Ligand code: ADP
């Protein structure tokens with residue numbers, strides 16, 4: 031296994047005005063689990079397909095260890111990249127047992143007998159399906175079938191596993207179960223994994239690193255904790271976490287972490303400083319008599335709390351949580367305990 035490096039890769043499809051992928055550079059560390067996060071159409075699948083070898087970059091270079099996969103006039107065919115790709119729809123052979131489905135890629139490669147049997151059982155064990163080896167896919171649940179598809183891609187011991195929104199069609203309960211499976215699969219296999227998703231919660235829960243894309247460009251790469259605490263720019267700030275973004279004037283120069291005193295001064299708008307986008311997370315907005323007045327514009331009961339949208343006098347909207355019942359139209363006072371300048 032080795033480090034995967036994308037070096038300034040771009041992809042323009044013929045007859046389209048804008049590049050689908052535009053100058054993306056990214057290093058995926060060996061054994062890392064990278065989530066590629068961004069809205070639909072931002073170029074995630076195209077990046078994945080270039081890594082897998084199904085698309086040739088218009089520009090740039092892709093290397094795995096010291097091997098050039100694409101670029102500098104070279105293009106290694108997908109079957110020679112030792113990668114595996116898992117799609118949303120995982121086609122299993124209905125007439126074959128689970129073990130035969132998992133062993134199929136080995137059969138194609140001429141691996142036989144005891145070696146094949148052992149590798150199949152190892153792969154099934156990585157997804158905790160050993161007891162199901164002799165069943166047919168039809169006798170499994172949706173989640174189990176997807177685990178068979180994962181085992182099948184693990185069995186060839188790929189250097190890199192590529193997953194394109196594999197949970198997008200599943201219901202919430204099954205998604206949670208599968209997130210657990212992916213995490214465990216990654217920990218046990220030690221494979222380098224790249225996971226495409228448009229769901230920020232999924233990206234943060236699964237990955238060791240998150241790369242955020244928008245309109246073909248890479249905006250930020252960092253650990254989930256880092257990207258949550260210190261997002262760069264309005265696009266990442268709006269995509270990660272449930273925050274609201276306020277446009278305020280900041281007299282604090284380059285300062286990015288803002289406390290209640292600073293937030294209060296900015297809310298009072300002294301007319302000084304520069305225009306700034308301030309990210310405010312709902313857990314940092316507290317109903318408090320020493321705060322400033324806002325109007326409740328919506329209330330959503332979430333079981334353990336109410337999620338509120340609150341309008342400032344100038345119409346900008348904040349989000350907050352509370353355990354107290356409030357009504358739309360109520361005037362309440364809030365203190366903002368923390369803000370992050372984007
Ligand atoms: P995502 O996976 O983030 O939803 P895609 O990588 O599928 O985004 O697509 C990025 C952009 O490239 C989109 O505008 C899409 O329409 C365009 N695109 C993707 N594949 C092709 C193709 N084969 N030919 C032309 N345009 C394409």
Ligand code: MG
Pocket residue numbers: 074075076
């Ligand atoms: Mg896609």
